Amino acid sequence: MTAPRIEALPEGLANLADFEASAQARVDAAAWAYLNGGAADELTLRANRTAWDAIQLQPRVLRDLSGGHTRVPLLGRELRHPLLLAPIAYQRLFHADGELATAHAAAAQEAGLILSAQASVDMEAVAAPMLADAAAGPLWFQLYWRDDRDFMRALLRRIEAASFEALVLTVDAPVHGARDRERRIGFKLPDDIRAVNLGGVKKPLDLQPGQSALFDGLMPRAATWREIDWLRSESKLPLLLKGVTHADDAREALARGVTGFIVSNHGGRALDTLPATAELLPPLRAALGSDIPLLVDGGIRRGTDVLKAMALGANAVLLGRPYVHALAASGALGVAHALRLLRDELEIAMALSGCKTLADAGPALLWPGNSPLKDSR
Template structure:
C-alpha cells in the first residue's frame, strides 16, 4: 500500500487532547497500555505536562505583526512550522496504515518526521511522500545502537539511500524502564507487527552462572561515547542525540561534533522521577550556547507550549503521544488535522504575545512571577 486510507474525523475535535477518547475507544487494552503508560509511578509522565502548564506568558502589545510567520531553519533546512513527529515504534499497533499515514500527514502539513528504527512500515515507503514534496519538513531516522558493526553499516547505507537527512541516536534507553501499566496488561506485540527495517536476530546473551542479565549481558553492548564517534565517522549524515538531560553530557556531545540535541526523558517511559523537559531545556541551552540546534519533546499539547519551548531555548519541538492518538482515531487525516490545530494555536499565541516571528520569542516572553524552570546547570 503506497497511499493511506481516508477516514472521517470524529466530531468535536477542538484540540489535541480531544483525540484521546476516540483513540482509546478504538484500541485494545494491550495497545493502550503501551502507548499511554509510563515508567514506575508515572511521576515524570505527569510532570512533563504540568511543567508547561505552570509556565506563564508575558505578552507585548501594539506591535506591527503584519507578515508574521512560524518558519524556522534547522540544520540548513527551512521548516514551515517548528514541529516534528517524534519516533514512536510499531505504529501499525495503533492503525493499519501505521507510519505510512503519519508520513502523508506530515508532508501535507509541513511538519518534520523522525522515523523510529522500530517502525512497522519499510523506511522507503515512509520517506516517499516527504521526499516528493519540496515544501515538506525534514526527514530523520532514529537509531538504537546494536552491537554489530556490520549490521549497523548496512542499516546506515539503507537509511542514506532512502533519502533520510539526519540520524537521531536515542541515548537514554539502553534498557526498558519498569513500565507497570504494560506489565499489568501483559503487553505483547501482535505476531503480524514487527520492526520491518531491522532484519536478523540479536546475538543471544552469553552469561555465566550468577551473572546479571542486565549488567553482564545487556550493558556491555550498550552505546557509549565511542559509538557516537563511530556513527559520526561511518555516515555523512548529521547526528543528533536524543535523551540528553545533563549539561555535562551536552558539552561532551558538542565537543565530539554532534550536530544537535533533543531534550527528552522518553515521555516518562524510562527512568521515573526525572525532571520535566521544560525544566531541563534552559540549562541545556546554556551549556550548548545559542547556535547548536536544540529540540524538545514531552508533554507538548498546545500552541502555547510550542511558543514557551521556543522562548526557553528550543529551535523546534517533537510531538509524541498526541499524534498517535490522532492516528488511532482517524488515520492520516486525523494526524494532519492535529498538526493543523497545533499550528493554528501557535499562530494565535504568537499574535497575542506580540511575536511576529519565532525569533521574537525569548526569555522575556516568560513571566518571572510564576513557576519558571531554572536557567543554570
C-alpha cells in the same frame, strides 16, 4: 500500500486532547497501555505536562505583526513551522496504515518526521510521501544501537539511500524502564507487527552462573562514546542525540562531532523521577550557547506549549503521543488535522503575545515568577 486510507474525522474536535477518547475506543487495551503508560509511578510522565501548564506568558501589545510567520531555521533548512513528529514505534498497533499514514500527514502539513528504528512500515515507503513534497519538513531516522557493526553499517547505507537527512540516536534507554501498566496487562507485540527495518537476529546473552542479565548481558552491548565516534566516522549525515539531560554529556558529544540534541526524558517511559523537559531545556541551552540545534519533546499539547518551548531556547518541538491518538482515531487525516490545530494555536498564541516571528519568543516572553529560568534571571 502506497496511499493511506481516507477516513472521516470524529465530530467535535477542537484540540489535540479531543482525539483521545475516539482513539481509546479503537485500540486494544494492551496497546493502549504501551502507548500511554510511563515508567514506575509515572511521576515524570505527569510532570512533562504539568510543567508546561505552570509556565505563564507575559505578552506585549500594540505591536505591528503584519507579515508575521512561523518559519524557523534548522540544520541548514528553513522550516515552515517548528513542529516535528517524534519517533514512536510500531504504529500499526494503532492503525492499519501505521507510519505510512503519519508520513502522508506530515508532508501535507509541512511538518518534519523522525522515523523510529522500530517502525512497522518499510522506511522507503515512509520516505516516499515526504520526499515527493518539496514543502515537507525534515525527514530524520531514529536509531537504537545494536551491538553488531556490520548490521549497523548496512542499516546506515540503507538510511542514506532512502534520502533521510539526519540520524537521531536515542541514548537514554539502553534498557526498558519499569513500565508497570505494560506488565500488569501483559503487553506483547502481535505476530503480524514487527520492526520491519531491523532484520537479522540479536546475539543471545552468554551468561555465566551468578551473572546479571542486565549488567553482564545487556549493558556491555549498549552504546558508549566509542559508538558515537564510530557513527560519526561511518556516516556523513548530521547526528543528533536524543535523551541527553546533563550539560557535561552534551559538551562531550559536541567535542566528538555531534550536531545537536533532543531534550527528552523518553516521555517518562525510561527512568522515572527525571525533571520535566520544560525544566531540562533552559540549563542545556545556557550551557551550549545559542548556535547548537536543540529540540524538545514531552508533554507538548497546545500552541502555547510550543511558544513557551521556543522562549526557553528550543529550535523546534516534537509532538508525541497526541499524534498517535489522532492516527488511531482517523488515520492520515487525523494526524494532519492534529498538526493543523497545533499550528493554528501557535499562530494565535504568537499574535496574542506580540510575537511577529518566533525569533521574538525569548525569555522576556515568560512571566518571571514561575518560569524555569527564574533562578538564572
